[in-house]
Amino acid sequence: MLYINNLHASIEEREILKGINLTVNKGEVHAIMGPNGSGKSTLASVLAGKEKFTVTEGTVIFESQNLLDMPIEKRAHEGLFLGFQYPVEIPGVSMANFLKSAINEQRTYRGEAPISASDFLKKMREKSAIVDIDPKLISRSVNEGFSGGEKKRNEIFQMAMLNPKLSILDETDSGLDIDALRVVANGVTHLKSSDNATIVITHYQRLLDYIVPDFVHVLYNGRIIRSAGKELALELEERGYDWLIKECENE
Amino acid sequence: MSSVISGSTIKTLQIDAKNSFEISQDGCYQLAGTNNKKIDIYITKDKNVEIVDLSIDCSIHLHLDSGVNLKMISLKYKVSNTIYEVFINGAGVDFNLDSISIAQADDNIGIYSTVHHTMPNSQSYQYIKCIGTDSSTTTFEGKVHILKGAGGTNAYQQNKNLMLSDEATILARPWLEVYADDVKCSHGSTTGMLSEDEIFYMRQRGIPLKSAQKLQIEGFILGVTQKISNESLREKISKIIFKIIEKL
Ligand SMILES: Nc1ncnc2c1ncn2[C@@H]1O[C@H](COP(=O)(O)OP(=O)(O)O)[C@@H](O)[C@H]1O
Numbered sequence: 001m002l003y004i005n006n007l008h009a010s011i012e013e014r015e016i017l018k019g020i021n022l023t024v025n026k027g028e029v030h031a032i033m034g035p036n037g038s039g040k041s042t043l044a045s046v047l048a049g050k051e052k053f054t055v056t057e058g059t060v061i062f063e064s065q066n067l068l069d070m071p072i073e074k075r076a077h078e079g080l081f082l083g084f085q086y087p088v089e090i091p092g093v094s095m096a097n098f099l100k101s102a103i104n105e106q107r108t109y110r111g112e113a114p115i116s117a118s119d120f121l122k123k124m125r126e127k128s129a130i131v132d133i134d135p136k137l138i139s140r141s142v143n144e145g146f147s148g149g150e151k152k153r154n155e156i157f158q159m160a161m162l163n164p165k166l167s168i169l170d171e172t173d174s175g176l177d178i179d180a181l182r183v184v185a186n187g188v189t190h191l192k193s194s195d196n197a198t199i200v201i202t203h204y205q206r207l208l209d210y211i212v213p214d215f216v217h218v219l220y221n222g223r224i225i226r227s228a229g230k231e232l233a234l235e236l237e238e239r240g241y242d243w244l245i246k247e248c249e250n251e
Numbered sequence: 252m253s254s255v256i257s258g259s260t261i262k263t264l265q266i267d268a269k270n271s272f273e274i275s276q277d278g279c280y281q282l283a284g285t286n287n288k289k290i291d292i293y294i295t296k297d298k299n300v301e302i303v304d305l306s307i308d309c310s311i312h313l314h315l316d317s318g319v320n321l322k323m324i325s326l327k328y329k330v331s332n333t334i335y336e337v338f339i340n341g342a343g344v345d346f347n348l349d350s351i352s353i354a355q356a357d358d359n360i361g362i363y364s365t366v367h368h369t370m371p372n373s374q375s376y377q378y379i380k381c382i383g384t385d386s387s388t389t390t391f392e393g394k395v396h397i398l399k400g401a402g403g404t405n406a407y408q409q410n411k412n413l414m415l416s417d418e419a420t421i422l423a424r425p426w427l428e429v430y431a432d433d434v435k436c437s438h439g440s441t442t443g444m445l446s447e448d449e450i451f452y453m454r455q456r457g458i459p460l461k462s463a464q465k466l467q468i469e470g471f472i473l474g475v476t477q478k479i480s481n482e483s484l485r486e487k488i489s490k491i492i493f494k495i496i497e498k499l
């Protein structure tokens with residue numbers, strides 16, 4: 001589904017991603033871990049198409065197409081979803097209006113008719129139940145005045161509404177208490193299928209108790225320095241990152 | 252006074268508790284087509300007055316226990332200055348203003364407001380939003396004047412400007428003059444472009460650039476138009492505004 005090959009990216013002449021290689025297949029869950037400032041969010045932003053970053057080298061193939069050539073919205077239409085580490089507030093734009101526009105743009109792209117008002121409402125009700133989001137929030141402006149936890153639930157809610165092929169969840173767990181964490185994780189697990197894939201970015205093992213990954217990658221200083229199975233997360237939880245960074249520097 | 256107030260015959264609208272029934276029933280007045288003549292409005296002991304003003308100069312005199320919700324809409328005028336002056340001449344007055352202006356092409360729009368607090372324990376809340384596109388110029392001057400003897404006044408003024416072009420100019424001059432003690436006043440003015448982060452967020456969900464920009468502009472305006480309580484007027488003005496946004 002996703003092939004990242006030797007991806008380099010910079011911002012303001014500073015190289016942040018220094019040769020990322022990663023393959024994600026349908027049905028898989030990948031966890032990307034690593035200390036703060038490693039480039040995890042940068043990787044997510046570059047995949048989503050944030051224009052502030054310049055790709056200087058490498059290729060990304062998503063569903064047999066060159067992802068890096070596509071405008072941001074087309075990447076979304078093709079099924080890429082980014083759960084933001086810091087979801088933005090959009091004053092004056094209602095959740096309903098926003099989501100309806102998004103869904104209808106995606107449907108139009110696929111050659112489908114716009115969703116009917118009643119189907120839309122039904123879908124809203126159904127999906128908001130999955131993440132246990134307060135229906136009152138849905139009548140407000142996008143993320144405006146939402147608490148940290150509500151914003152994160154709202155990301156998963158949007159993911160449920162849009163049903164993407166590849167979801168990249170950037171620290172959806174940070175700032176969540178255990179209950180909220182469980183709800184978010186249940187949401188993700190609920191939406192998982194053999195046709196889609198998830199990349200979970202986190203720096204706590206905590207979330208991985210609920211969302212069990214098939215692979216764990218450690219990103220450090222713009223490179224993936226270790227990839228292994230889910231046991232790596234447990235080892236990192238016990239021992240931290242330093243030993244791994246040292247090992248990698250010795251090599 | 253007739254119950255339907257519109258057209259060019261109105262020069263002075265004088266409202267007091269005795270004959271304000273038209274206002275209370277409708278809850279709304281539209282003042283337009285007066286050939287840009289100034290309108291004087293007097294209100295006493297009535298807080299259910301809403302005035303939607305399509306950029307006609309006016310003086311509003313607010314007496315004891317009165318209030319008004321004034322909506323100033325300035326659209327599609329080549330060159331226009333709107334001057335309004337509010338005299339808070341009684342205690343317990345509530346003055347609320349929501350203003351939106353959109354300047355296009357080489358429009359030159361001016362909004363000049365003064366709120367005089369002359370009596371104690373009254374409030375004024377003003378929200379002024381300006382949008383500048385193309386090579387237009389918008390000037391906003393908003394003065395809040397709190398006289399001696401107007402203690403216990405609560406005056407708030409917020410000005411937000413949205414620039415949709417590098418060649419547009421927005422000049423904002425909020426201005427506070429306070430001669431009384433024991434008052435609460437604040438004012439602020441911000442000018443910004445469309446938010447790149449918000450646009451990125453919307454595009455990431457599949458909303459194309461142009462539509463994302465429109466949603467953001469609508470969002471900026473909506474706060475003002477949605478506050479118009481008269482439904483038909485709200486719809487009429489929203490329609491005009493959406494038409495303008497469509498063309499931006
Ligand atoms: N907008 C930006 N401008 C400048 N530097 C940035 C920007 N975003 C990220 N960086 C830098 O890139 C590096 C990686 O950041 P980030 O991808 O956010 O790391 P992580 O998500 O792993 O904590 C950091 O050194 C950070 O300072």
Ligand SMILES: [Mg+2]
Pocket residue numbers: 040041042085170171
């Ligand atoms: Mg990050």
